[in-house]
Amino acid sequence: MAARILIVDDDPVQRRLLDNMVRKFGHEPLIAESGEQALAMLKNGERIDCVVLDLVMPDLDGLGVLARMREAGLAIPVIVQTAHGGIDNAVSAMRAGAADFVVKPVGAERLQVSLANALEKSALAEELARVKRSQSGTLSFKDIVTRSPKMQTVLRNAEKAATSAIPVLIEGESGVGKELIARAIHGQGERRAKPFVAVNCGAIPDNLVESILFGHEKGAFTGATEKHSGKFLEASGGTLFLDEIGELPMAAQVKLLRAIQEGEVEPVGGRKPVKVDVRIISATNRNLIEDVKHGRFREDLFYRLHVFPIAVPPLRERSEDIPDLVRHFLARIAAEEGKRVRGVSAEALALLSRHRWPGNVRQLENAMFRAVVLAEGDTIGASEFPQVAAQIAQTPFAPPSSSELPHIMSAPAMVEIHHHHDGGVAPGASAMPGTLALLDAHGDVRPLEELEFETIRFAIAHYRGQMSEVARRLRIGRSTLYRKLEHLGLEEHPKEPA
Numbered sequence: 001m002a003a004r005i006l007i008v009d010d011d012p013v014q015r016r017l018l019d020n021m022v023r024k025f026g027h028e029p030l031i032a033e034s035g036e037q038a039l040a041m042l043k044n045g046e047r048i049d050c051v052v053l054d055l056v057m058p059d060l061d062g063l064g065v066l067a068r069m070r071e072a073g074l075a076i077p078v079i080v081q082t083a084h085g086g087i088d089n090a091v092s093a094m095r096a097g098a099a100d101f102v103v104k105p106v107g108a109e110r111l112q113v114s115l116a117n118a119l120e121k122s123a124l125a126e127e128l129a130r131v132k133r134s135q136s137g138t139l140s141f142k143d144i145v146t147r148s149p150k151m152q153t154v155l156r157n158a159e160k161a162a163t164s165a166i167p168v169l170i171e172g173e174s175g176v177g178k179e180l181i182a183r184a185i186h187g188q189g190e191r192r193a194k195p196f197v198a199v200n201c202g203a204i205p206d207n208l209v210e211s212i213l214f215g216h217e218k219g220a221f222t223g224a225t226e227k228h229s230g231k232f233l234e235a236s237g238g239t240l241f242l243d244e245i246g247e248l249p250m251a252a253q254v255k256l257l258r259a260i261q262e263g264e265v266e267p268v269g270g271r272k273p274v275k276v277d278v279r280i281i282s283a284t285n286r287n288l289i290e291d292v293k294h295g296r297f298r299e300d301l302f303y304r305l306h307v308f309p310i311a312v313p314p315l316r317e318r319s320e321d322i323p324d325l326v327r328h329f330l331a332r333i334a335a336e337e338g339k340r341v342r343g344v345s346a347e348a349l350a351l352l353s354r355h356r357w358p359g360n361v362r363q364l365e366n367a368m369f370r371a372v373v374l375a376e377g378d379t380i381g382a383s384e385f386p387q388v389a390a391q392i393a394q395t396p397f398a399p400p401s402s403s404e405l406p407h408i409m410s411a412p413a414m415v416e417i418h419h420h421h422d423g424g425v426a427p428g429a430s431a432m433p434g435t436l437a438l439l440d441a442h443g444d445v446r447p448l449e450e451l452e453f454e455t456i457r458f459a460i461a462h463y464r465g466q467m468s469e470v471a472r473r474l475r476i477g478r479s480t481l482y483r484k485l486e487h488l489g490l491e492e493h494p495k496e497p498a
Contacts, residue, residue, distance in 0.1 A: 003049035003119055003327075006030045008038040008065065009081070010057045014104070018052055021108050025115065026346060035060030039068055042076065047147065050118050051078045052111075053098075055089050063089070066096040077118035081106065120342055123331035139187040144180060145328045148318035154181070154310060161308050162188040167260070169245075169305045170283040172312035175362030178283040179243060181312060186239040191279055194238030199231050202247035209252040211268050214259070220269025232265045232276045240278045245305065246286040246297060257301045280305070315357040315364065322353050325361060329368040330380070341375050347382040355388050456484060 005027050007018045015031055022029040030048065032038035035057055042048060055062035062080055069076070077099040082090040090101040099118040102110055141155045141162075161168050162185045170178040179198060186196045204212055211221075215230025231240060242248075248256065259265045260280060264273040282305045291297035315321065326344055334341045344352075348371075357363050371384035382389065438445060456474070463469040471481045 003027045003115075004030060004047055005115065006032060006038060006041060006048045006051045008032045008035065008051060008057075008062075009054040010034060011054070014054070014081075017105070018111075021111055022052075022115075024108065025112050027115070034058075035062070035065040038065055039072075042069065042074055043072060048076055049122065050099075050115060051076055052081065052115075053078050054081045055093060056083065063093060063096060066093060066098060070097055075122075077122045079111075079114050079118055116342055120331070123327060126331070139180075139183045141184045141188060144177070144184060145324045146318065146321050147324060148313070148321050150313045150318050151321065154312055155184075157308075157310055158185055159188065161185055161310070165279050167279075167305055167307045168281045169288075169307075169309045170281065170312060171288075171309060172283075172285065173314050173360055174285045175360035176312045176314055177361050178285075178312055179241065181310065182239070182241045182281045182283065185281060186241075186279075189239075189279070191238050195235050196239045196241065197231050197235035198241040198243060200243045202244035206249045209249060210255060213252065214255060214265040214267055215270075215274075216268035217270050220267075224269070228267075230265065230267060232259060232278055233274065235278045236276050238278065240280055242280065242282040244284060244286075245282040246284045246288055246291055250298070253298045253301050257298065257304060260301075260304050315360045319353055322364065323349060325364055326352060326368060329365050330372065333369050333372045337372055339372050339375060340378055341372055341380060342378045344371075344380045345382065348380055348385060351382050351385055351388055351392065355392055452484070456481075 005022045007015055007022065007029055009015045009018065010033055012033075015033070019029045019031065030041065032041055036059065038051070038053070039060075042051075053062045053065060060068075066078060066080075069078070078093075078097070080090060080093040080098045080101045081104050082093075082101055083104050090098075093101060099121065100114045102114055141159055144151075144155060146152065146155070158168075158181055168182075168185060170181055172178050182198075183196060186192060199213065201209070210216075211224075211228060211230070213231050215228050215233060216224050218224060218227045242256075255266070259276070262273070263277065264275045266273045288297055288302055288306070292299045292302050326349065330341060330344065333339075352364070352367075359366075367385060367388060370387075371380045374384045438451070456470075459470045459474055460467075463473065467478060467481060471478045474481065476484075
């Protein structure tokens with residue numbers, strides 16, 4: 001799986017060698033020519049998953065970089081490089097926090113193993129820390145896995161909401177991560193040391209809603225053998241998260257409105273109201289405005305809850321998040337299941353990136369769970385996702401977005417057969433995946449540029465990046481091929497030496 005590897009070396013020959021190796025492993029290399037430049041890149045907030053660091057450099061050397069990283073609280077794994085005579089320095093570097101060391105000139109196999117181990121340990125440590133923060137109520141927005149511009153906008157708005165007690169309504173399809181956003185708002189707000197209590201309003205029987213939310217006195221109804229405080233009192237001082245708020249029955253909506261307005265609840269069978277201090281965050285996958293119009297949801301309650309709405313986009317609109325989410329789920333699930341699974345193949349990642357995920361992040365998590373259980377080796381392949389492949393085969397083809405290109409360039413093209421409107425198969429199309437779709441979703445012929453993109457992408461994957469062979473098979477010159485790559489926005493593919 002693609003990770004971002006920072007290469008720090010003052011020697012241009014070593015930088016080029018490492019750059020080629022890292023690309024060959026399927027990762028994205030970043031280059032720093034000095035220790036100071038590396039630290040600037042590490043501190044600017046850009047995602048870096050691992051550092052390959054030369055120990056001997058002018059000005060700020062490798063040990064100095066490690067010391068400054070430790071001072072800045074940067075926990076990114078570091079693999080140090082040392083010459084044959086520098087073993088003592090390597091030992092010092094390990095004591096300073098380096099994950100591993102390699103001897104120059106490092107072989108490709110040795111570096112690949114070292115990177116895999118460092119990334120695996122880092123991902124697992126990150127997941128364990130995230131779980132602890134979630135359990136302690138101190139989850140923050142930095143714990144949310146995303147690099148989508150749409151989600152960055154969502155998180156910026158949520159951070160603003162976290163600084164006050166304003167009521168927040170989180171809107172979005174099931175499985176997009178609404179509770180995660182709510183936990184981050186709580187964990188980054190002033191109430192983070194107090195309880196975060198989540199209630200799924202859609203999972204409570206109608207006759208028990210009031211009792212569960214507001215509590216009841218002993219003997220208030222048949223079966224009430226003990227006094228129950230209710231979720232409002234449990235969350236007192238902290239945050240009450242009301243998930244699927246649109247499922248509340250009308251009677252409970254009335255009492256909820258009073259609780260929000262007056263800051264007090266009246267337990268079932270109680271003689272007087274009880275003061276409560278809670279911050280309300282609600283969530284829904286329904287169109288509450290439509291529910292208000294049709295009388296299914298109280299208008300006055302809607303405007304009490306809809307003070308600061310946050311709309312979370314579905315996963316199909318932020319497919320650039322899929323690789324990082326896959327890595328996140330893989331680390332946690334593999335550890336929980338005791339499976340030695342280190343990564344996901346390029347073909348499998350391309351498959352996952354093409355799926356529309358109607359169940360959103362929750363569906364992706366479940367698919368990864370199943371894949372980890374099925375995996376027999378240390379890498380998950382496309383064959384571990386038969387249900388995803390079957391669903392893709394039944395979905396009309398849509399050209400890949402620009403956000404998907406980096407993830408699918410390294411994998412074989414997978415396009416569906418195309419059908420005429422009368423139900424017949426288009427001429428020249430086979431009943432097998434891998435055929436080129438000539439018509440778009442509206443039944444019109446696709447532009448030549450799109451077809452050319454698909455053909456070149458497939459050829460690069462089919463001939464495993466051997467650009468000379470790609471050019472020969474396409475019957476064009478290499479210079480022409482590179483011009484087309486640049487024109488189509490695929491110029492990131494490394495050029496072969498002339």
